[in-house]
Amino acid sequence: MAESIKTDVVIVGAGPAGLFAVFELGLLDIKCHLVDILPKPGGQCAELYPEKPIYDIPGLPLVTGQGLVDQLLQQIEPFHPTFHYGDMVEALEVLGTAEAPSFRVRASGGKSFECKVVIVAAGGGSFQPKKPPIDGIEAYEEKSVFYAVRKKEDFRDKNVVIVGGGDSALDWTLNLQPIAKRLTLVHRRDDFRAAPHSVKAMRELVESGLIDLHIGQISHLAGDAGALSGATLKANDESSHEIACERLVPFFGLTMKLGPIADWGLNLHENLIPVDTEKFETNIPGIFAIGDINHYPGKLKLILCGFHEGALAAQKAHRYVYPDKRLTFQYTTSSSSLQKKLGVH
Numbered sequence: 390m391a392e393s394i395k396t397d398v399v400i401v402g403a404g405p406a407g408l409f410a411v412f413e414l415g416l417l418d419i420k421c422h423l424v425d426i427l428p429k430p431g432g433q434c435a436e437l438y439p440e441k442p443i444y445d446i447p448g449l450p451l452v453t454g455q456g457l458v459d460q461l462l463q464q465i466e467p468f469h470p471t472f473h474y475g476d477m478v479e480a481l482e483v484l485g486t487a488e489a490p491s492f493r494v495r496a497s498g499g500k501s502f503e504c505k506v507v508i509v510a511a512g513g514g515s516f517q518p519k520k521p522p523i524d525g526i527e528a529y530e531e532k533s534v535f536y537a538v539r540k541k542e543d544f545r546d547k548n549v550v551i552v553g554g555g556d557s558a559l560d561w562t563l564n565l566q567p568i569a570k571r572l573t574l575v576h577r578r579d580d581f582r583a584a585p586h587s588v589k590a591m592r593e594l595v596e597s598g599l600i601d602l603h604i605g606q607i608s609h610l611a612g613d614a615g616a617l618s619g620a621t622l623k624a625n626d627e628s629s630h631e632i633a634c635e636r637l638v639p640f641f642g643l644t645m646k647l648g649p650i651a652d653w654g655l656n657l658h659e660n661l662i663p664v665d666t667e668k669f670e671t672n673i674p675g676i677f678a679i680g681d682i683n684h685y686p687g688k689l690k691l692i693l694c695g696f697h698e699g700a701l702a703a704q705k706a707h708r709y710v711y712p713d714k715r716l717t718f719q720y721t722t723s724s725s726s727l728q729k730k731l732g733v734h
């Protein structure tokens with residue numbers, strides 16, 4: 390197994406709450422690694438509503454979901470956080486004591502971290518792909534059936550079938566067509582929810598015979614030992630026929646699940662993590678929960694609440710990371726030492 394990465398804080402989730410916590414921790418000289426199962430930062434803002442306007446971020450009368458994420462990334466840049474994308478935080482082991490906590494955190498893909506503080510900023514839980522209702526699909530998952538494209542080379546010279554009608558399905562249709570042996574797009578109706586320019590480009594590929602478009606659903610898979618060879622396509626008029634398929638990529642959207650966090654020994658309240666409202670600490674000293682994942686009387690699932698919670702959690706985290714250092718409250722406006730950390734002085 391790879392060596393443990395040693396850091397002050399591991400943040401589970403790179404949504405807006407996790408990102409802004411990097412800033413508040415950074416001002417206190419605390420270093421962070423962020424782990425997110427998604428391939429990019431921004432949590433719900435980037436995944437569910439990147440182009441929608443948000444009107445209630447203090448000081449920003451209007452910002453889109455992705456715009457806010459971009460601004461947060463710019464704001465935390467001086468602190469050089471390390472991001473681990475496409476990794477689900479799975480296991481957490483308490484190593485230290487209540488007075489001097491430390492933890493080992495393990496992520497999917499074999500990464501392991503040793504840290505003094507864990508900040509759970511996991512929102513509604515980890516985003517996980519919705520699966521198509523095809524009997525026996527599990528046997529092919531991660532071998533021939535993929536719910537995300539991580540390595541394009543896995544698709545080179547293969548008969549690729551993409552299922553779905555949203556942006557991901559269309560983007561990957563356009564991206565994989567040049568390297569696939571043959572690409573087939575399957576959608577249950579001839580109406581696509583993706584960006585108009587992607588739909589237009591897809592239709593041009595169909596017209597020029599470079600890809601196949603079928604309206605219907607995949608009802609059955611054929612193959613051996615996880616290696617797909619074909620799929621049955623059921624058209625909307627109930628007729629069916631076989632298509633060559635060595636790679637199936639269904640894009641049916643994402644759902645959010647609490648996942649392995651439920652097994653870490655944290656108290657839970659209806660799948661949320663109860664915290665105090667002074668430090669946003671959980672029942673395990675050294676583990677904090679901020680943003681949509683936490684619960685306390687009066688909680689509002691708003692981005693601005695996650696920002697406030699991160700600021701207060703950082704103050705207590707400082708006590709664990711630097712037990713011998715006194716913390717003096719300072720403003721970024723007037724503190725030259727904070728400005729130096731921000732690289733503006």
Ligand code: FAD
Binds near residue numbers: 432445479510682
């Ligand atoms: P999230 O944004 O959910 O991010 C959590 C991240 O943690 C995710 O990326 C997830 O993949 C990751 N994660 C979870 N578990 C694990 C794990 N075990 N391992 C690795 N990664 C993990 N709020 C407002 O304030 N104003 C608005 O106008 C507004 N509009 C909204 C519109 C829509 C359509 C939606 C859906 C939400 C809206 N919200 C709005 C709510 C806002 O998006 C959430 O409050 C905010 O995203 C919560 O941030 P977060 O960082 O706590 O969690």
